[in-house]
Amino acid sequence: MTDAKNYMHKSWWKIASIVLLGYTVVAGFLGEVPRLPLLQETIRNLYFHVCMWFAMMILFTVSVVNAVRYLRTFNLKYDIYARHFAVVAIVFGLLGYSTGAIWASYTWADPNKPAYNSFSTIARDPKLIGAAIALLVYFAYLILRDSIQDIDKKARISAVYNIFAYAILFPSIWILPRILPSLHPGNEDNPALDVKNDISGSMRIVFYPAVIGWTLLGVWIATLKIRFTLLKEKKMVS
Amino acid sequence: MDRYIKNPFHFTERKKDGIMNSAKKITTLLATFFLSLITFAQDKKTEMADMMKENGRIYVVVAVVLTILIGLILYMVRLDKKISRLEKEN
Numbered sequence: 001m002t003d004a005k006n007y008m009h010k011s012w013w014k015i016a017s018i019v020l021l022g023y024t025v026v027a028g029f030l031g032e033v034p035r036l037p038l039l040q041e042t043i044r045n046l047y048f049h050v051c052m053w054f055a056m057m058i059l060f061t062v063s064v065v066n067a068v069r070y071l072r073t074f075n076l077k078y079d080i081y082a083r084h085f086a087v088v089a090i091v092f093g094l095l096g097y098s099t100g101a102i103w104a105s106y107t108w109a110d111p112n113k114p115a116y117n118s119f120s121t122i123a124r125d126p127k128l129i130g131a132a133i134a135l136l137v138y139f140a141y142l143i144l145r146d147s148i149q150d151i152d153k154k155a156r157i158s159a160v161y162n163i164f165a166y167a168i169l170f171p172s173i174w175i176l177p178r179i180l181p182s183l184h185p186g187n188e189d190n191p192a193l194d195v196k197n198d199i200s201g202s203m204r205i206v207f208y209p210a211v212i213g214w215t216l217l218g219v220w221i222a223t224l225k226i227r228f229t230l231l232k233e234k235k236m237v238s
Numbered sequence: 239m240d241r242y243i244k245n246p247f248h249f250t251e252r253k254k255d256g257i258m259n260s261a262k263k264i265t266t267l268l269a270t271f272f273l274s275l276i277t278f279a280q281d282k283k284t285e286m287a288d289m290m291k292e293n294g295r296i297y298v299v300v301a302v303v304l305t306i307l308i309g310l311i312l313y314m315v316r317l318d319k320k321i322s323r324l325e326k327e328n
Binding site (some may be wrong): 009013018019021025026029030033034036037040041220221224227228231234235 | 283284285286287291296297299300303304307311314315316317318321322327328
């Protein structure tokens with residue numbers, strides 16, 4: 001089942017990931033940021049919190065592409081790819097969610113009210129509910145997978161489910177929060193990609209490399225798990 | 239406007255009258271007032287961790303985070319090498 005050396009065994013993109021993440025940390029803490037009320041220095045979370053979500057979206061896309069590849073070829077290799085990319089994406093999503101919870105509790109919370117009072121307001125935010133729905137849908141993907149014994153059936157059903165999950169991902173994290181009033185920034189135009197009136201240029205030169213760096217780290221973790229699983233499967237067959 | 243006037247200086251030269259002088263005074267007063275307002279607004283700019291940068295303590299934070307990052311990366315590299323070795327053995 002293992003194929004010849006492919007991108008997983010190349011080291012250039014792993015080095016690129018390390019360099020970009022190092023740059024993210026150094027420039028992320030030392031670089032110039034706009035002086036905004038309320039946000040203040042926490043605006044630097046853009047290089048970490050937002051990157052988690054961007055990495056998650058890219059990894060879920062890779063996962064669904066592999067699910068489609070499985071359905072086209074019925075090669076179980078692609079099922080393993082799809083599963084591990086989805087798992088790493090879920091981890092990034094959970095990290096994005098928890099970092100967002102920390103960030104919001106210091107910037108959205110009403111300082112005049114007790115913490116639990118503000119929490120109920122924050123927890124009702126459409127962006128948070130949308131993100132929670134998206135993550136729960138992918139949790140169900142893992143549960144569905146592990147509840148089916150037959151390997152081929154498992155791969156086929158979970159590949160189809162993966163496509164459905166991907167179809168609900170973007171409506172729930174992008175479209176739904178835009179329809180409803182939300183405290184979360186980035187509900188107008190193209191968030192983080194609008195050149196004219198979104199994040200400043202000094203932040204842009206850190207943010208985009210950070211997205212690539214975090215995504216490559218996620219791909220690295222996923223490929224390690226894929227390689228390990230392929231080895232395990234090979235041992236079981238022989 | 240008449241372009242062929244007999245005395246062109248008639249239009250450009252104005253007599254200094256009382257109203258104009260007092261208007262000038264008022265504008266100068268207002269200008270200084272707004273200038274002071276601007277400086278006042280700059281004093282009240284958003285608080286940032288400027289102190290951290292001035293005394294260099296922020297570099298300590300960067301060093302700590304970089305160390306953690308390097309540690310995690312080294313762990314990843316070791317895992318990668320181990321899996322590569324397993325792949326060769328098979």
